[in-house]
Amino acid sequence: MANKKNRWLMPTNTDNLRMIIAQGLISSPDGFKKYYSDVLELFIGYVPLFKNRIQPDILNNVISETEGLTQCILEFDLSLIQGLGKTIDGSCLVDITLKDVENDTIDILLILAPIPISCISKVIFKTNADKKSFEEDAGLYSNVPLNELNLHHTKTDQKLFETKAEITDYPIDKFKSMELEIVKDIDYNKVYAFGGMLANLFYFAKNGIISNDTFLSCSLEERIATEHDFSRITNYFFSSKESENSKSLYNGIVDIAVRHNNFKEGIIEFLESNPKTVNMANKLRTFEAISDKPVSEEFSEAQTSLGKVLLMLFHRENTEALMEYNLNIFTEEDYLAFAVMFGIRDKFIKVPKFLRESKDLQNFISTKMAKYAHENLNSQIKFKESRRPLTIMDMLKNDRFKEYLAKELKIENCFQTVVPKSDYHVVKGKPVFEGIVMPKFEILEEKYFKFMSTQMPKDYNKYLDKYNKVK
Amino acid sequence: MSVKDGEYVSTTMLAKSIQLKGSDLVELLHDRGWTKKEGKHRLLTDKGIEAGGKYKSNDNGDKWAIWHPSIVETTTFKTEIIGTMSQIKRRFKLPGVDDLNKDQDKVLRLPEDGQFLIVGGPGTGKSVVALLRTMKYNKNNDYAFLTFNNVLLSATKQLVEFSLNSFTLDKWFNAEYKNIFKESLYKYDANNSGYQKPNYSEVIKRFESREIISQSLHIIIDEGQDKPTKYYEVLMHFGIENFFIVADQNQQITEDNSSRQELTDLLGLEVEDVIELKENYRNSHPIGLFSSSFFTDLSSPPPNLPSISKSSLGIPILYEYSNYQDCVKMILREADRDNRNLIGVVTANDDVRDAYVEKLETTELNLDNPKPIISTYSSKDKKAPNINFAYSGIVVLNDKSIKGLEFDIVFIMIDGFKVYNNDMDSMKKRFYVMSSRAIKKLVLLKSENYNDGVESILPKDDSILRRERLNNG
Numbered sequence: 001m002a003n004k005k006n007r008w009l010m011p012t013n014t015d016n017l018r019m020i021i022a023q024g025l026i027s028s029p030d031g032f033k034k035y036y037s038d039v040l041e042l043f044i045g046y047v048p049l050f051k052n053r054i055q056p057d058i059l060n061n062v063i064s065e066t067e068g069l070t071q072c073i074l075e076f077d078l079s080l081i082q083g084l085g086k087t088i089d090g091s092c093l094v095d096i097t098l099k100d101v102e103n104d105t106i107d108i109l110l111i112l113a114p115i116p117i118s119c120i121s122k123v124i125f126k127t128n129a130d131k132k133s134f135e136e137d138a139g140l141y142s143n144v145p146l147n148e149l150n151l152h153h154t155k156t157d158q159k160l161f162e163t164k165a166e167i168t169d170y171p172i173d174k175f176k177s178m179e180l181e182i183v184k185d186i187d188y189n190k191v192y193a194f195g196g197m198l199a200n201l202f203y204f205a206k207n208g209i210i211s212n213d214t215f216l217s218c219s220l221e222e223r224i225a226t227e228h229d230f231s232r233i234t235n236y237f238f239s240s241k242e243s244e245n246s247k248s249l250y251n252g253i254v255d256i257a258v259r260h261n262n263f264k265e266g267i268i269e270f271l272e273s274n275p276k277t278v279n280m281a282n283k284l285r286t287f288e289a290i291s292d293k294p295v296s297e298e299f300s301e302a303q304t305s306l307g308k309v310l311l312m313l314f315h316r317e318n319t320e321a322l323m324e325y326n327l328n329i330f331t332e333e334d335y336l337a338f339a340v341m342f343g344i345r346d347k348f349i350k351v352p353k354f355l356r357e358s359k360d361l362q363n364f365i366s367t368k369m370a371k372y373a374h375e376n377l378n379s380q381i382k383f384k385e386s387r388r389p390l391t392i393m394d395m396l397k398n399d400r401f402k403e404y405l406a407k408e409l410k411i412e413n414c415f416q417t418v419v420p421k422s423d424y425h426v427v428k429g430k431p432v433f434e435g436i437v438m439p440k441f442e443i444l445e446e447k448y449f450k451f452m453s454t455q456m457p458k459d460y461n462k463y464l465d466k467y468n469k470v471k
Numbered sequence: 472m473s474v475k476d477g478e479y480v481s482t483t484m485l486a487k488s489i490q491l492k493g494s495d496l497v498e499l500l501h502d503r504g505w506t507k508k509e510g511k512h513r514l515l516t517d518k519g520i521e522a523g524g525k526y527k528s529n530d531n532g533d534k535w536a537i538w539h540p541s542i543v544e545t546t547t548f549k550t551e552i553i554g555t556m557s558q559i560k561r562r563f564k565l566p567g568v569d570d571l572n573k574d575q576d577k578v579l580r581l582p583e584d585g586q587f588l589i590v591g592g593p594g595t596g597k598s599v600v601a602l603l604r605t606m607k608y609n610k611n612n613d614y615a616f617l618t619f620n621n622v623l624l625s626a627t628k629q630l631v632e633f634s635l636n637s638f639t640l641d642k643w644f645n646a647e648y649k650n651i652f653k654e655s656l657y658k659y660d661a662n663n664s665g666y667q668k669p670n671y672s673e674v675i676k677r678f679e680s681r682e683i684i685s686q687s688l689h690i691i692i693d694e695g696q697d698k699p700t701k702y703y704e705v706l707m708h709f710g711i712e713n714f715f716i717v718a719d720q721n722q723q724i725t726e727d728n729s730s731r732q733e734l735t736d737l738l739g740l741e742v743e744d745v746i747e748l749k750e751n752y753r754n755s756h757p758i759g760l761f762s763s764s765f766f767t768d769l770s771s772p773p774p775n776l777p778s779i780s781k782s783s784l785g786i787p788i789l790y791e792y793s794n795y796q797d798c799v800k801m802i803l804r805e806a807d808r809d810n811r812n813l814i815g816v817v818t819a820n821d822d823v824r825d826a827y828v829e830k831l832e833t834t835e836l837n838l839d840n841p842k843p844i845i846s847t848y849s850s851k852d853k854k855a856p857n858i859n860f861a862y863s864g865i866v867v868l869n870d871k872s873i874k875g876l877e878f879d880i881v882f883i884m885i886d887g888f889k890v891y892n893n894d895m896d897s898m899k900k901r902f903y904v905m906s907s908r909a910i911k912k913l914v915l916l917k918s919e920n921y922n923d924g925v926e927s928i929l930p931k932d933d934s935i936l937r938r939e940r941l942n943n944g
Contacts, residue, residue: 015576019569021568022568023569033569034569034571034573066573066577067577067580068580069580136607137579139606140565140579140603140606141565141566141567142564142566142567143567143568144568261778262777264782264784265780265782265784269781269782272782288784288785290801290805290912290914291804291808292801292804294807294808294838294839295809295839296839315809321811324811349567349569353565
């Protein structure tokens, strides 16, 4: 009989779990905007996992900060993580290769944070009532999608929450007194900004080929070679070293979007600190004040792409508000620049719920953010890639899906039908081809963009289901 | 003109006649309060019937609304339905986990049964946690969400996307009272041509003569400070045991009110059991700073302001004007700049309110977007407010009606506000409530002839209130 596989468990409380889902990562406490004391603060910078059982003092600790907290346990799939972890040997922490963990006798494993939520195989609740309550409460928030999580409660797993068992060799105070090598700080603002940008690029990939290609490139963490403004913004994440004025201006603005709590304040201060950009600051001040000029006129007068981006960032308060806005003077590149800057400013946590519920998106971006964070740390941790969500443009490569979408959105005029070159003769005014000749449906890019840029499709999962049926 | 039934058409056919999808018109009629959903049927409301809706039925007893095709030509239909089509729909936005602080989390973790008091200043999210709590337990169908006034009730009902069992405090209790004593709590006073305030001590005596029957009902009360403690005592005699009250004693606008301490004692709570929400999430720092200059409550600090603004962006502004038509144009242009906004125009009395409504409705300007809906309400109207908070537009209200509401932009029309008996505290409280309604921008407008005492309570510091002359030309 095969040996039963070990289970790797991290206890926490449901308030922290909600935040983990919302931010998209199991991070160290400094990656949480709101954090309730749990095991993540025992070994700062590491995610501690316990093998098969959790000692009572640790379980009690995760609900000790305030009244009314509820315990839950995250079970991890270690096969999705590679590299080096740490474990306790006596009173020391020693390295251990993750692939050797299964055959070792260790009880505790520390993995360098952050870990993507795609590595959570199960969320275990003590009671069915706790599970139900967590599911229902998720509906009270705009950023707690549960569609890619396996919520779980069984009588057997209830034993994992027993707090009567004896304390092991590792009482909680011993953990707290252990010395860890100092882990380099992770720039979580930048990591979450990267996630927000990717999510927005996924959404705006609907607009056309340039948009789709940009999402694909950023998904592969590739620099974009074009000189469009949006590429200057996306390349901020891929070790840009340019120092030309325009580029440093972009970097400065993106940096404020990444870090400043009050974006408008930060931008005005930044632009006013440089005589060359004071004019731009004044325009934004006027835009923000009571004005009798229509907004469309202000956008028309903006002479640069950056000017339009800044106006939009002042005009619309979040990504969802951006998605609802369109003007026929905007190009596909304009929308891309808006999308990336809004994603960066608002971070992954503010991605609209309908978008986060797109199949595979949450896990995909979570893995990308974790990967990005570890690459910046030069850590040896690697995660198995999550499946990339298909974009609408990906699906549109299939002619039957083209036909479906054209009818569904009533946009037949955005496509043309091309019949391959072949011999034919005319019968009663109709061309008749010899053999089987399949017509091809092609997108009329300009018309398609003009239509799609004004649409806010929220039916991604429905389209994907249809695609999976017709492909 | 009487019209034969045969000439009437279904909602779908009516929609076709104005190039609308049937489902869109169905939704608009519902949003504008012309129809209501009961089970699988959409029934006409009084408003829908008044507008001209009728029923058609089949042999199975099913009935549905029908309309005369000419209804699309009526002013009511054009204003309320066609006009609404250009407006942007607004909804109560669920918060993100990160948007709530630990105090608010604590409120959401409170058990379903018990007595709870949540206090906090404007913009601290009291109403948000009250609504979230209602959503959380609403499925148990044992809830009543109660508000002080009709306007707040109407706004709350329209913004949430679930069926909210909600009433005004008076209306709900009067219905319960009538149920028991077969008479209204409110007696008509012919001498004063109005209803008398109930004598709660007498009501308590009446209840004392009966056995108290414990009720499982949970009541959630928004703006609970505006009812006297006797009101709550009556509820307790009525058998209510589960109270969730949100309140702010600095926003008391009635003479019959309860202080934080009174509510704490009444609910039998220890001081430390009261949950205080301290962070102001609604206002920007400049608006919050302006509002806090009207804070009068010595027993508790004002809510914490958002992080300080160095750039002076968004400082409230006081315009002095010579022609109030300029103010009207300014409001209409501002509404046009972002047609998603809900704009509040706050007035001191019905005369000023009526004048602005009339001017806003009749002034024509070249605008980017269709002219916004102008709506208003006065408590003297004695009927449900005809304001749709689920759509953007301009709402003109007297300051007594705006408590608990929030607007993207607030214009306060100072003319008409008058300080009586040198009672600056009362005026400050009114300005505290009015100014703290604004999310994005706050503008005050004052005629050059105004001289009724408000100027002396306005901040003199230019970094808190800028002053400019308005001349639109």
